[in-house]
Amino acid sequence: MKMVFRWFGEGNDQVPLAFIRQIPGVEGIVWALHEVPAGEEWPMEKIEAVRRQADAHGFHIDVVESVNVHESIKLGLPSRDRYIENYKRTIEKLGRVGVKVICYNFMPVFDWIRTELYRELEDGSTALFYEKSLLQNMDPLELVRKIADNPKFTIPGWEPQRLEALSELFHAYRDVTEEQLWSNLQYFLEEIVPVAEGSGIRMAIHPDDPPWSVFGLPRIVTGRDNIRRLLKLVDRPANGVTLCSGSLGANPANDIPAMIREFADRIPFAHIRNVRVYENGDFIETSHRTADGTVDIAGIVQAYHDVGFAGYARPDHGRHLWGEECRPGYGLYDRAMGIMYLWGLWDALERRKRGRLHRNAANQ
Ligand code: DNO
Ligand code: MN
Numbered sequence: 001m002k003m004v005f006r007w008f009g010e011g012n013d014q015v016p017l018a019f020i021r022q023i024p025g026v027e028g029i030v031w032a033l034h035e036v037p038a039g040e041e042w043p044m045e046k047i048e049a050v051r052r053q054a055d056a057h058g059f060h061i062d063v064v065e066s067v068n069v070h071e072s073i074k075l076g077l078p079s080r081d082r083y084i085e086n087y088k089r090t091i092e093k094l095g096r097v098g099v100k101v102i103c104y105n106f107m108p109v110f111d112w113i114r115t116e117l118y119r120e121l122e123d124g125s126t127a128l129f130y131e132k133s134l135l136q137n138m139d140p141l142e143l144v145r146k147i148a149d150n151p152k153f154t155i156p157g158w159e160p161q162r163l164e165a166l167s168e169l170f171h172a173y174r175d176v177t178e179e180q181l182w183s184n185l186q187y188f189l190e191e192i193v194p195v196a197e198g199s200g201i202r203m204a205i206h207p208d209d210p211p212w213s214v215f216g217l218p219r220i221v222t223g224r225d226n227i228r229r230l231l232k233l234v235d236r237p238a239n240g241v242t243l244c245s246g247s248l249g250a251n252p253a254n255d256i257p258a259m260i261r262e263f264a265d266r267i268p269f270a271h272i273r274n275v276r277v278y279e280n281g282d283f284i285e286t287s288h289r290t291a292d293g294t295v296d297i298a299g300i301v302q303a304y305h306d307v308g309f310a311g312y313a314r315p316d317h318g319r320h321l322w323g324e325e326c327r328p329g330y331g332l333y334d335r336a337m338g339i340m341y342l343w344g345l346w347d348a349l350e351r352r353k354r355g356r357l358h359r360n361a362a363n364q
Pocket of ligand 2: 244271
């Protein structure tokens with residue numbers, strides 16, 4: 001397991017690289033050019049600049065999250081070919097600087113959805129929260145106003161430019177069924193997976209968050225059966241998945257350790273975080289500790305260990321602690337503690353395995 005940490009870039013992340021350096025066992029940053037709008041080709045000078053910054057702190061830049069997919073690709077419009085060309089050029093450039101994994105998602109209009117960014121937990125910390133009944137009665141514009149209007153930070157997935165044409169976008173999706181979205185994803189993958197393969201890169205789709213349809217928009221990366229289908233669309237190692245335990249875990253029917261065992265060789269990137277799901281379908285993000293949420297984080301780490309996971313992993317979101325002012329979900333403290341919890345589980349499993357090997361050798 002190669003531990004990495006998401007970093008939003010110089011001047012755009014309140015957490016300096018020098019601080020990330022002090023979290024045990026972090027070897028690389030997970031990065032993106034957040035200022036480049038979806039669909040545009042990434043400029044090489046900007047890619048090189050991030051490489052230099054990471055290099056100066058001894059980090060690799062193997063994992064990019066995300067190269068966002070232009071809506072016309074998801075909608076299957078004639079203009080998609082132009083945007084797919086840009087996407088391919090970006091993949092090639094990233095391959096040239098040594099990138100190994102590109103995380104992306106195929107969710108219409110919105111990336112992740114929550115109804116509250118700073119919901120208080122019983123310990124006084126705050127975290128991202130999803131209130132099912134509230135969302136059912138909400139107008140999407142109202143939600144955007146609530147989530148995207150953050151005076152201090154741009155919220156990844158809720159960038160103003162992405163949401164400018166919201167009502168037109170909703171209109172454009174009105175007839176797009178799940179099957180159409182599948183076929184648009186297939187078209188996209190057939191084009192880009194060979195390019196990724198040629199560039200030494202594995203594509204890793206992020207599951208839908210939450211893993212069900214919201215505001216009537218189609219959503220297709222939601223659980224085991226759909227991931228099976230996705231991997232078969234283009235059955236190559238370069239067509240992989242970012243297995244996000246928090247996104248999939250919002251639906252308690254998702255057995256994540258079982259998915260890890262089944263899809264092991266197609267998971268180049270793991271997002272590990274916990275959520276607490278309530279009976280009424282609401283959920284809140286919690287600490288990584290297994291006992292604090294509904295997701296079996298210990299079982300997940302055990303599954304990764306059992307399959308000999310050698311891919312990249314990051315703590316995903318965290319709570320906001322100790323008065324930290326940060327981008328929602330992306331404070332330093334809780335993610336750093338999450339990493340230590342993951343290492344604790346991992347190291348214990350390693351030690352047990354080594355002990356077993358020693359005993360077997362001694363018995364022979
Ligand atoms: C949620 C986060 C996502 C993720 C994007 C990837 O679990 O990890 O916001 O960054 O969906 O494209
Ligand atoms: Mn995630």
